[in-house]
Every structure is written in C-alpha cells, then in structure tokens.
Amino acid sequence: MKNRREFMKTVLIGGGALLAAPALLRGDTAGVLDPIRGAASGSDDVWIQVPRILARIKPPIFPDRDFLITKYGAVGDNKSDCTEAFAKAVAACHAAGGGRVVVPAGEFMTGAIRLRSNVNLHVSHGATIRFTRDTKKYPLVFTRWEGMELMNFSPFIYAFEEENVAISGKGTIDGYADCDHWWPWKGRLNCGWKKGAPSQEKDRNHLMALVESGAPVSQRVFGEGHFLRPQFIQPYRCKNVLIEDVTLLNSPMWQVHPVLCTNVTVRRLTISSFGPNTDGCDPESCTDVHIQDCFFNTGDDCIAIKSGRNADGRRLHVPSSNFVIQGCHMKDGHGGVTVGSEISGGVHHVFAENCRMDSPHLDSAVRIKDNAMRGGLLEHIYVRNIDVGQVALAGLSIDYNYEEGDKGNFTPIVRDVEIRNLKTRKADYALYLRGFKNAPIYDISVVDCDFEGVAKPNVIENVKGLSLRNVIINGTRVDKAS
Secondary structure, eight states: OHHHHHHHHHHHHHHTOOOOOHHHHTTOOTTOOOTTOOSOTTOGGGGGHHHHHHHHOOOOOOOSOEEEGGGGTOOOEEEEEOHHHHHHHHHHHHHTTOEEEEEOSEEEEESOEEOOTTEEEEEOTTEEEEEOSOGGGSOEEEEEETTEEEEEEOOSEEEESOEEEEEESSSEEEOOOBTTBBGGGGOOTTTTOOTTSOOSHHHHHHHHHHHHHTOOGGGOBOSTTSOOOOOSEEEESOEEEEEESOEEEOOSSOSBOOBSOEEEEEESOEEEEOSTTOOSBOOBSOEEEEEESOEEEESSOSEEEBOBOHHHHHHHOOOEEEEEEESOEEOSEEEEEEEOSSBTTOEEEEEEEEEEEOOTTEEEEEEEEOOTTTOOEEEEEEEEEEEEEEOSSEEEEEETTSTTTTOSSOOOEEEEEEEEEEEEEEBSEEEEEEOBTTBOEEEEEEEEEEEOSBOSOOEEESEEEEEEEEEEETTEEEOSOO
16 A cells, blocks of 8 residues: 555645645635646746646656567467467566567457556557457456446556556557447447347446445446446556557547556557547546647547546545647547546646647537536646637537536536637537536636637626637627627
C-alpha cells in the first residue's frame, strides 16, 4: 500500500487537486477558497501556461536493447496463440532493465498483454497484433469501467503501477471486435444483439448499485460470465507513459484509457473503430497529458476527459488537470474535444488548439456533459483555432441534462470556458448551453468565432456571464445571446 499512497500523493500535488469540502461537491461554493483560479477568461494570458505544462511532460527514454517476440515462441501466422511469447518477452525486457519488445512484420494473435516498467512495446511497420476473441484470455484485473472501480476482464494492453511504459511503431493493433464479438454486449439492435441475448445492462446496473452502496472493490467482481467489455489500452497508476504512431482498429470499448497517470504523451495515432462506446482517447484522473497530431474516427467521443463516475469519482477525488491537445483531426464521433460525462472528480486547465473536425456524424466540436448525479467542478477550459467543416449539433455544447439530468444531489459546476477562433460551416446550433436553474453555467466567453450554415437559434438556458465578442452567425455579427 505504500506505493499506492506515494502515487496518490504525487498525483494530488502535481495536479493541484481540489481538497474541497462536501459542500463544494453539492454546488455550495460560498466561503470556499478556490486555490486554482486561473487568469481571467478572454485574455491570451491563460495560454502562457501551455509551455510550462509541456516542459513537464517528457516521454520516457528506453535502453537500446531489443527483445524480438519471435525469439520467445511467437509465430506471425494469424492463428498461433502468442500470449505466452508476449509475456516472456516483456518479462525478459523488464528483468534486463528495459528496452523494446519488438513485434516484427506478421500477424500475431494473442490474449491480454501486460506491460512492465521500462518496456516499450514496439509494433514494427507491417506488423499486426490481433487480439483473440476467446474471453478466457483476459484474466481478472483491477480496473475502471465507465469511471467505476472493479475487477473485470483485463484491458487488451494493460499496465498497473509501472513507470516508463510505451507502445510505439508504425504497425497495427487490432482489437478484432465486430458486431458478432464484444460489441453485441452493448445491447444495441443494430449491431448483432437480439432481444433476449446477453448484454451489459444487468451487470452495469449492478456495478452502479455496488458503487453507490460503498461496496469494496473485492465485492465488485465481474469478468468471465459477465458482459462488461474490456478497454483496449489502459495504463493504470503509471508514471511516464508514451503511446505513439500505431494504428488502432476495432476496439471492444474505450480505446486509449490512461487512469490515474502522470506525464502522459499520446501522439500521431490513427484510431478507427465504429463500435458502441469506442471513444478514441479517454484520460481519466490524469495529470500532465499531451495529446498531439492524432486522427480519430470513432463510434463515440474522439477525446473525452474524465475523472470518475458518481460515488467513486467523489471518493477518490482526483481531477484531470493540465491537458494540452494540439493538431488533432476528428471525423466521426459524438464530440471532438469532450469533457465528461464521468467527471465527478472534476477537471481543470484544459487547452485545445489547432484541430480540424468535419463529419455529419460528429455531434459537437467542443462538448461538455455533466449532470446532478456526477457533480464535480469543471473549469479553466480553453479552446482556440478550431476549423470545423460540419457537425450534427453544435460548435459548443455544454449540457447538464446528459443521462440522469437533474435526478441527483450533486450540483455540477462549469465555469471559465473560452472558445476563440472556432469556425464552423454547418451545424444545427452555434451554441447549445443548458444549465440548471439552481446551477447555472458560469463565465463562458466566445471570441472571434464564425458560425456558418447554422440551422437553428442558439439554445441558452440558465447561463450567467456569457460573453460574445466578434461572433458571426450566418454572416451577421451577434453581440448578445439569442
């Protein structure tokens, strides 16, 4: 437990975590000191923080040693079980003090891969790691599922409390999920599931009930015989994480999901998966994260910043903080840059810039979703220089009515959000902002934005401090919300 306590101390100090009283989680902020209040919205001064954050984010460096998986028994014929070969190669690399576990050209079928400290899993050009559909190859591990702690199927690539871990290379990692495998567990009629077939609904509801009752994780045991899909890549409580260059296909669920990690670099990924809940990159309760030059084409949010669901998020109370998102390209998905909805631990200081988005199947360019079951403090979110061709809903969406809506006792707080130089060419709305009467959305600035092809008037419900400066909607300058 010592390592866990030391890790949590590092995360809390490094992230400037809010040590808030329960009143703050209920939305009662009177008399509560705010130790992380940033520069005033509407000023470029907030962006001077970006170089400081990036200066702290340093990808790990690995010894110049290679461990070829074929030397440990792996065969790239797309049918031989290479699970043991991967495990032996990782163990040898770790025991030697680190290096690269190299996957050469070929198609290597495997079960779960568990990374260790100082190991870089390098997928060479022409190589494919393909994950078996045999659920028994994914042993129980401690993980998070939709923001809740449990014992469940191992994520396909998993690391726990390790330091200096990476996945790299120009090759492909294929989750091998489709409408006959993994995805039907969602319970959607349009993807292999038929009424009466197994789905995640019963297990999901049971897990949520266990979380709300405060049941220990030792009692939250799922995995084989249950239907909660594993994540694709999950470093958990790790320091110094690098994921770069690989192509990700056909994930069973969330794809890149760092949890409680510090110093995370995700860059130049090509992510393409259209199954249910196949979010692209979902860092959760992480600090100092750089997401750069990635391509997303997903069945859910492209990037979704999270910090735990409901009682678990409040109990752990580790916000996501100090994120820099740069140069990404988003196509299909629910939100381009998203915060939520599993956000009970809060989020602060998110900077997103120079991204491109364009798809009739992308709901919103910038999306913040919360509700009265989640609560949490979401603030200091800054977005600039976003070029949007088409989105289905809005350029900016902040919505407290997601899922449970107002059916809960934990008031969401969203404040200090600035959108600068965002251009859209087609959308239903420019702005879609829906707070609660007892919990307005605060201090939203929209500056130098041009919304073309807007079909409907803005939706502005329960917002205090909305500032529009040099905002053009369908060719007309708008200085007040309408």
